Amino acid sequence: MIVRGHIVDVLNRRMFDGEIEFENGKIVRRTEVAVPDNAPYIMPGFYDSHIHIESTLLTPEHYARLAVEQGTIGVITDPHEIANVLGVDGVNYMIDSGKKVRFHFHFAAPACVPATPFETAGATVDSRMVTELLKRDEVYGLGEMMNVPGVLSNDPETMAKINATLAAGKIVDGHSPALTGDDLKKYQAAGISTDHECTTLAEARERVKLGMTIQIREGSAACDFDALAPIIAEAPGQVMFCSDDKYPDEIGQGYLNAMCRRAIHRGLPLWDVLTAACVTPLKLYGLKHGLLQVGDNADFIVVDNLQEFNLQETYIDGYHVVDDGLCTEQIVIDDTPLDTNYPNHFLAEPITVDDIAVPAHEGNIKVIGTTEGSLLTTQMLMTPKIENGLVVSDIPHDVLKLVCLSRHSKAKPVMGFIHGFGLRRGAIASTIGHDSHNIIALGATDEDIVCAINTIIEMKGGLVVVDGKDAVELALPIAGLMSYRNGARVAKRHYQLKNFAERLGCRYKAPFMTMAFMSLSVIPEIKLTDKGLFDATKFEFTDLFVK
């Protein structure tokens, strides 16, 4: 087969007009010939250098169909979420699902499962299991090392995982928000190569100077592109793009291609931008995919121009997986479904309004202050609204009750209060709550919160928005994290969920994702896990009331 156009040889930072000929999945010839001015551009595909596919709510096979339509042909992915629910069995499920389609999946051995002892987890992945996983070709290395204290204190189990990875000649991914100075140096020196948690240019520069590669993240909640974009030109070769956590309806609106577009419209140099999007992930992780050189695998995309990067065609291993912008059946390797007895871990039982009552005490309450697009929270001291001796949601001040309930054990719910979501009616609930994915819910009334949680329990996982007797639901029967359905259906339902939440007053465009980080006790400042209100600065549980 021959494709013709403006050839964008990112590896050699060179553009020429011509043809690419490929046979049996390999590029056999590159020829320089004249092409019309309005010919399309042929370039390497994009790689998402850090994504938890579970956050797309799709299985890897369905995720891939959405990704290729935006020109993304491979991922570095950490199955951290499913591992927190199902351990190594979950990792294997993701690898098996990925094998059903033509797409370049590279999985991490999850580094921190469970993430902390401060919430009830579904599983453990210890250093022995990590070592076993690293033997697999599908496993590129160790996933994001969130246990910064463990690295800094030479915790034996933590170091065993890192050292096993380095011994296997594989990469250790980092996660070091706000870490700086000597601590950062020690963290990097332990053998950690990357960080996707930079939110300021100063953080990115400090890491790059130490030789780390940073991933600029543009997800559905965390959006760091605008802050970090200058690093693309300052440190070409040490920058990659990633999404971390991104919803399916948003992938359909633009993905890595949208990041390239924004970078170009910002005036950043073309070759630096495309190196970050297409080349650096392959070099860093030692991947052998095609970069348009003779002898390479025929992995490439065709776009209309190098400002907009609107996708026309995608080829993976010579297969024409996107034709005129839409995914084709050529992406399929194996269309038999995986086991429909979906893997899950779900022990929670229905609750009542009495279970989530919060008796009033003297003093102010510690409210979790949130910001759209940030994993960080701030502790706010506020006067509680008290009715009949109970602390309740305070709508005018945007203080909503937040409830967390273990699904990995039979337990009672725990309660906190949260600011920023803006709900004036109803409630939302989810079984996506980093990292152990217990049940988390918030709402304007206790009745709606309980209804939302019990709906989730009935589905054994999912997302729900409730207002009185009306509800919009998305069932996530695979580990309480993923649907078995295709991207179009899940994206549509997810869009409906967000719309309903918005009409109930929600001010956040990605309320479920922002809520999902409210149990993530490794990121400051105050969180709520199924075990209680947690001070993520002091790393200890804390009281709701302050005298």
Next chain:
Amino acid sequence: MIVRGHIVDVLNRRMFDGEIEFENGKIVRRTEVAVPDNAPYIMPGFYDSHIHIESTLLTPEHYARLAVEQGTIGVITDPHEIANVLGVDGVNYMIDSGKKVRFHFHFAAPACVPATPFETAGATVDSRMVTELLKRDEVYGLGEMMNVPGVLSNDPETMAKINATLAAGKIVDGHSPALTGDDLKKYQAAGISTDHECTTLAEARERVKLGMTIQIREGSAACDFDALAPIIAEAPGQVMFCSDDKYPDEIGQGYLNAMCRRAIHRGLPLWDVLTAACVTPLKLYGLKHGLLQVGDNADFIVVDNLQEFNLQETYIDGYHVVDDGLCTEQIVIDDTPLDTNYPNHFLAEPITVDDIAVPAHEGNIKVIGTTEGSLLTTQMLMTPKIENGLVVSDIPHDVLKLVCLSRHSKAKPVMGFIHGFGLRRGAIASTIGHDSHNIIALGATDEDIVCAINTIIEMKGGLVVVDGKDAVELALPIAGLMSYRNGARVAKRHYQLKNFAERLGCRYKAPFMTMAFMSLSVIPEIKLTDKGLFDATKFEFTDLFVK
């Protein structure tokens, strides 16, 4: 077949729990039985009471596939756009395309083709042709009567069309923006039943009082819902919903269902809202589709609740055309393609930069002032920006050159200037320009305007955004108005066009639609047709310069 849920009998303003049984496309039994609280709602489908399907950029058969996914099962549609290009042949093309799918199409005989003598048209539909069209069962009546002066002055040809329609027992649709008092009374008394051009509640109330039925319009450019919503409760039975002109990517984000949702969240009474969306069009136009009564055709939809109206299923004549939110092959009646020798009328030839030069004269220039979401323009007097004796686009003041070029004859382009679009670079061009659909373009530089126009000419119709050598294009080979492709592809490309325009500085979310009304000389205040700058208040051509 049996469906079970909360039955929403809009016709009788009654809700009950039960089952609907249907056989051979007809409802044979309604049974009251208990259903779970979280059962879905079964209700009549929605009707768009006034749409130009051409504006979706899709053929009727492809439009229907998008519409049913939002619960719309029928339309009152005026093939006015294609008729302006191809006359009765164009109307026939639309009817034939509509017959390929299960969907309730009802076509108008276009009333005003050509709309005015002030631009070059592609065809004429005279009263004799209208009379012939009215004999067809597929034709519900006469399309929007835009020739208000013709009605008020008893123009014989205009009255012949109206009287032929009334004689056939069919409906005459109106179009009377800003008409009031005795003129409005005379217009209505001529036999005109509807108006979709109200933009204020006062206009709507005046028409309703005269016995007219008004269509609340929520399109991609004109959005009248917020202004008119109270009339839904004030005049139940005299209100319908419509889109008029709506893009495919926006239909996918919510259509009549979204209007119901907004009305309910605004607190309007459920039965009044659903009567407008589902019942009034059937009654007014005398249509025999199903309304969930025993003996009716099995036309209905299933939604999750009556706040959000998220669509689960659509049935048309008993066929299950939407399953779990996605269109099925049951919508297909005939999957052989229509003639691929696409009907068109296109005589324009490429132009040069010299062709669009505007020599400077003394005085100010009349600039067309535009507002997103309005078909109305205002005349602005501004100091021209002059370079080398020529008037050019003035970016800091957002004054862009506007060019119109006949495609129905070989002619020279005419030029004006326009304010409001905000483009800082590049140009956009289109062959959708109401009503004759000549070529219309605007841009920051003459070079980009010419490139955009010539790209359109090469495609023989379409939409294009140009910036230097980069362009995003959508070919519209069917009459220069429609693609032959499916909704997903066209929606995606249209989204890309808008995105590119936005990145060039465009401030409008629907720039092509707003631009498409800049030649519409029947709507005040100042427009540009292929024959020159037109004062739509005085109904005469006018000079660009004012001393």
